[in-house]
Amino acid sequence: MLYLIQFHDSADAPTDLRARYMAQHLAFLKENERVIQAAGPIREADGSVKSGLWVVDVATVDQAWKLVKADPFWPTGLRDRVEIRHWAQVFAAGKVLV
Numbered sequence: 001m002l003y004l005i006q007f008h009d010s011a012d013a014p015t016d017l018r019a020r021y022m023a024q025h026l027a028f029l030k031e032n033e034r035v036i037q038a039a040g041p042i043r044e045a046d047g048s049v050k051s052g053l054w055v056v057d058v059a060t061v062d063q064a065w066k067l068v069k070a071d072p073f074w075p076t077g078l079r080d081r082v083e084i085r086h087w088a089q090v091f092a093a094g095k096v097l098v
Contacts (some may be wrong), residue, residue, distance in 0.1 A: 002087045003064045005054040006042075007073075010080035017078050018049070024072035032067060055087070 009018075029039050036056050041049040058064050064084050073079060090098045 003056050004085050004087045006083045007052045007079050008081040009050045013078045021072050028071055
């Protein structure tokens with residue numbers, strides 16, 4: 001099943017926190033490339049990053065939460081809120097999938 005995971009950053013997080021853990025975060029994404037199909041920041045109009053999005057392919061929402069909590073960003077306090085939603089993809093690469 002596909003899940004969209006949206007991360008919302010804490011306004012109280014130190015400004016350099018993302019940069020300090022980025023290499024570990026990217027290595028984590030690479031290690032989990034089998035299930036994390038896409039990942040990246042969501043930029044504000046001013047170019048700042050205050051949230052991010054993953055598309056993951058796992059069997060359950062509990063497995064999605066396990067990924068979130070294994071991410072090196074998780075224990076740092078960078079994340080303020082996480083939303084996980086089941087996503088039913090119906091179109092990709094010019095093809096209807098249903």
